[in-house]
Amino acid sequence: MVANQSVDLVIKVPKEFSFKENSSYMQRSSNECMFEIRDDKVVKVIPTADNVSLVEISESTDGNLVLRFLGDTYPVNKKVRNEVELYVREWFDLDNDLKPFYEMAKNDLLLQKAIDEFYGLRNVGIPDLFEALTWGILGQQINLTYAYTLKRRLVETFGKSIEWEDRQYWIFPEAKDIANLTVEDLAPLKMTIKKCEYLIGVAQLIVEGSISKSLVMGNGNFKEAENMLVKIRGIGPWTANYVLMRCLRFPNAFPIADVGLHNAIKHLTGAEEKPTKEEILKIAAPWEGWESYATFYLWRFLY
Structure with missing residues (x-):
């Protein structure tokens, strides 16, 4: 340097x-x-x-x-x-060429308002697979505010940092930094025992080479990638699709069970109840091939 x-x-x-x-x-x-x-x-x-x-x-x-x-x-x-x-x-x-997404969205009752308000917004991703999987695990069944708290605790306990102008800038822990830890080592972070176990297990899989971005992406088949992720302990369909969307960039990744997505649709439609899965599938039919961006733009109304 x-x-x-x-x-x-x-x-x-x-x-x-x-x-x-x-x-x-x-x-x-x-x-x-x-x-x-x-x-x-x-x-x-x-x-x-x-x-x-x-x-x-x-x-x-x-x-x-x-x-x-x-x-x-x-x-x-x-x-x-x-x-x-x-x-x-x-x-x-x-x-990623967003022109086709905008062409589709301008004729969609929900998305036309989103692209008007947030034109130029990108799916700001998480390029590192371990970081993406960790963020998905941390965010399970808790609110976004507490998920950020857990991430900060993890990063500041096990990550490294660079100091510049009297400020610290953090580097996310690598899988090798977590793989040999125990649940007791992670206990001060105040997350559930299950999440501790999931996080250590994912780190071990990455360290041993059983999972990587190239392996999950494979030949670009979405279902194969999704199946590979949900086979990992602690990674259900929501977490898998979140990672496929934010890290692996599958355009049709769709965390359909996401509470934020449900609340955004409820907000935009003025409905009294959150939509059912069947209702969401009907609403999302025109989004085919752009489900990840549609979700991201709808989230933006809330977050």
């Missing part, structure tokens, strides 16, 4: 991208510990195979993204810089 070097890396974004909408979404919780937003800039540690970079992401005057490597974390190796750029592209789902 080169000390005190600040380098701009420009990432061109598609027309259907709004830095304002995405950063607004990212500020939905004041307890987020994996990045910080200040002065309209996102600051995050991005680890790669051979390097750890602290990156500041901002919007250029022409609407593209500008990356600055902060402190002494500038990677001399071009391969590493490319990996950082790829991470950001994946994080903001920049390589």
Whole structure:
């Protein structure tokens, strides 16, 4: 690494991208510990195979993204810089053409309001599989506020950090950091015993190579990927589809049992009761192939 070097890396974004909408979404919780937003800039540690970079992401005057490597974390190796750029592209789902989604949504009674309000919002993802699975496990059957609390406890107990300008920027624990722990080791986090067991079990599967992004994605068959995930202890259909949506980018991933989705539909339709599964399937019929984005946009009304 080169000390005190600040380098701009420009990432061109598609027309259907709004830095304002995405950063607004990212500020939905004041307890987020994996990045910080200040002065309209996102600051995050991005680890790669051979390097750890602290990156500041901002919007250029022409609407593209500008990356600055902060402190002494500038990677001399071009391969590493490319990996950082790829991470950001994946994080903001920049390589996904949303034109067909917007064409479909503008004629949909629920989604037309969503795309009017949140045009340019991307499915801000979780590129690391272990982090995505962990977030899915932590969020099971609790509210979003407490899920963020559990994540912070996990990260600050078992993760590493970089200090810059008297602030700490955290790196999510790797699977190898969790695989050899016991339930007792995780007890101070104050999550259920079952969640502790699930988390350790997932970490062990990743460490031993039984599960990885490439294995789950396989030949791109959604059902095969879903089946592989639900075979893991602690990963039910909701968690599996959440991970398929936020990490593995399957466009038809659909956490149909999600309470937030139900509440968003109830809110937009003015119904007195939450929709049944059959009603949701009927409503979602026009969304075929875009269920993940439809869900994400509807969530935005609540979160």
